[in-house]
Amino acid sequence: MLKTKSKQSESLSFQKSQKHFLIYWFIFWTIFLCVLGIFFTPFVKAFALQTHVAPPSIKSTSAPLSKKLVPTKVLSATSAPVQTYSGYCLRVPVLMYHHIQPWADAQVKKQISLTVDNGTFENQMAYLQSHGYQSATAKALVDALRNHSGLPAKTVVLTFDDGYRDNYTYAFPVLKKYGLTGNLLLASGLMEGPDYLTWSQVSDMKSNYYFVDHTWSHASLGNAAADKIHYEVETAKNQIQDHTGQTVDIFGYPYGSFGSGVISILQADGFLGAFSTIPGTMQCDSFIMALHRTRIGNSSLAGYGL
Numbered sequence: 474m475l476k477t478k479s480k481q482s483e484s485l486s487f488q489k490s491q492k493h494f495l496i497y498w499f500i501f502w503t504i505f506l507c508v509l510g511i512f513f514t515p516f517v518k519a520f521a522l523q524t525h526v527a528p529p530s531i532k533s534t535s536a537p538l539s540k541k542l543v544p545t546k547v548l549s550a551t552s553a554p555v556q557t558y559s560g561y562c563l564r565v566p567v568l569m570y571h572h573i574q575p576w577a578d579a580q581v582k583k584q585i586s587l588t589v590d591n592g593t594f595e596n597q598m599a600y601l602q603s604h605g606y607q608s609a610t611a612k613a614l615v616d617a618l619r620n621h622s623g624l625p626a627k628t629v630v631l632t633f634d635d636g637y638r639d640n641y642t643y644a645f646p647v648l649k650k651y652g653l654t655g656n657l658l659l660a661s662g663l664m665e666g667p668d669y670l671t672w673s674q675v676s677d678m679k680s681n682y683y684f685v686d687h688t689w690s691h692a693s694l695g696n697a698a699a700d701k702i703h704y705e706v707e708t709a710k711n712q713i714q715d716h717t718g719q720t721v722d723i724f725g726y727p728y729g730s731f732g733s734g735v736i737s738i739l740q741a742d743g744f745l746g747a748f749s750t751i752p753g754t755m756q757c758d759s760f761i762m763a764l765h766r767t768r769i770g771n772s773s774l775a776g777y778g779l
């Protein structure tokens with residue numbers, strides 16, 4: 474009997490201590506969660522703000538984005554990776570083309586990777602016109618960045634690399650038709666060769682094109698010796714100037730290959746700006762010797778943010 478009583482009181486005291494334990498446990502977690510909330514709220518807010526920064530409009534607004542030397546942070550549409558721009562910047566898409574020819578010809582010549590079909594190209598140029606875009610020379614873009622002056626809203630720069638003969642046959646008439654200006658990046662030593670423009674054609678194209686140095690032999694300059702860089706850059710500059718009468722002081726790197734050595738030589742030779750193949754529509758005076766370009770393929774320009 475005594476044993477049973479003692480067992481009952483034992484069981485009661487166990488239930489009591491279990492109750493107390495649960496109460497303490499509840500209080501502990503309440504306090505802990507409150508402290509946690511107070512401590513982390515600022516971080517959560519900061520993170521939320523960061524991920525909700527509106528991505529920049531991809532549409533061409535050529536108004537100056539930053540006049541002071543204050544870094545301008547721009548988040549890409551997916552919020553990553555983050556690119557930082559500094560200096561005086563303009564959002565100007567520089568469109569990069571190579572061959573413009575019928576797709577069937579490109580297939581025969583195994584040039585499809587560098588070809589935009591001529592019909593597609595005409596649609597793209599019509600799109601630019603109907604959407605209020607205007608085309609600028611490479612020189613106008615470089616001058617605007619150097620002088621910190623704006624360009625009209627919806628400005629694009631059309632570039633055509635290497636100097637292929639199909640540019641004369643298929644692109645030139647379309648640019649004339651839509652009143653657009655192109656920029657030819659000429660590898661001067663290749664002119665007159667099979668599949669390349671003749672100097673007489675280049676001269677004809679002066680009405681709608683600005684000419685840019687793209688080396689003499691389409692050489693990759695990133696790791697080249699100084700004497701080779703000098704020869705490639707200066708020979709092309711002189712040949713293009715002799716054949717067109719236009720001053721040549723803008724450059725385009727073959728294969729997008731460049732380094733600080735090439736930039737130093739270009740600047741010593743009086744070049745004011747250069748095109749890379751780094752993608753992007755933001756152009757800044759802080760990287761005027763490595764301006765960004767958008768490689769255009771066979772889809773609508775709407776697909777490239779235009």
Ligand SMILES: [Zn+2]
Nearest residue numbers: 634635727728
């Ligand atoms: Zn090229």
